[in-house]
Amino acid sequence: MQSPVNASGKQTPKRAYDARRRRQLADEALHTVRARARELFLAKGFGATTIAEIARAAGVSPETVYKNFGGKPGLVRAIYEESLLGAGGAPAEQRSDLAQLTTNDPAALMEQLGRFTTEVSPLGAPVFLLIRDAAAGGDAAMAALLAEVDDARYRRMLHNARQLVGRGLLRAGLDDTEAADVMFTCTAAELYETLVLKRGWSAERYGTFIARTLAANLL
Template sequence: MLRTARGLLLSQGFGATTIAQIAGAAGVSAESVYKNFGGKPGLVRAIYEESLLGSGEVPAEERSDAAQRAAEDPRALMAQLGRFVAEVSPLGSPVQLLIRDAAAGGDSAMAALLREVDDARYARMLHNARQVIARGLLAPGLGEVQVADVFFAVTSAELYETLVLKRGWTPERLGRFVEATLVANLLGT
């Protein structure tokens, strides 16, 4: 059901896609969609949360935490973080952009979801910042808010939109750009 809903929502847009269309294409009843997700905003939330898992067998967030705990070489960690962005952005960024556009179109439930997604993403970036600072992997003098802001910027759906969707970069090239940006801003080299 989520795969079908994702395809329809991303191809048609939030406003143009109905629960009846999703249910029909997924071979379930509309009531089943409402029962499981509470409507389109809940369905979009579930699609977004699924996208954050990444494409590996272990959720991307867990792999990121493990990489940060195990890192000895700061440059290698920045390369790994760039690879995580290359993996997760093609899954999550289109959904974030769908949420953003629906919120901009006046849907109050999607506006609330956008705030929730942004707040959760920033909380995660603050968590990451605290981990790498505690490990002593960054240039001296960087505070957790400054580091979290850099992480937040390079993981934004808008960066993916600009470089991948508008400029035709591959996700891998975006990942290398993220790596270089992190090195320049957080390692001071």
């Protein structure tokens, strides 16, 4: 299809923003799907929430949800992965890596890691607990997702530990496996559940506790 011709008889370029605008609208629609799905899943639980409800709340068709997420387990995976980005501009994982590579004061680094926990846990922990509870209820897809996200979190903590051990920022004699275990424990959603959801701690108090716990066990 040719571009339209203007009054001078020259072809005018097809409006370049069309494709970008369509992509932007599609991304916004998928963001809305994830947001509405998160609200419904956390309010009603995994089993009681339907794709039809999510689609209706997001203003899209059920087919759009299935096409982009493949069903409820894929949608929960997408929500969980989005939560790990944190609330800052750059993904929290990137900012964490940068801090670990550039901060030379171990105590200051533990404080930074505590702040990342303050940022990410309120977003990610409730979704992890949703996955855990659905898996405990017998949903095979969610059990597989639970194993996958737990393994990914451990591998991430081992990556962190190896960076810190390699830079000589941790206590002498502490190997990367033990350091990873400490970090894995401190980032467990169950710990957030105990102190924040059950005991009523603020996210800030929780982050400070994590920073002090990391420092006490790693430095």
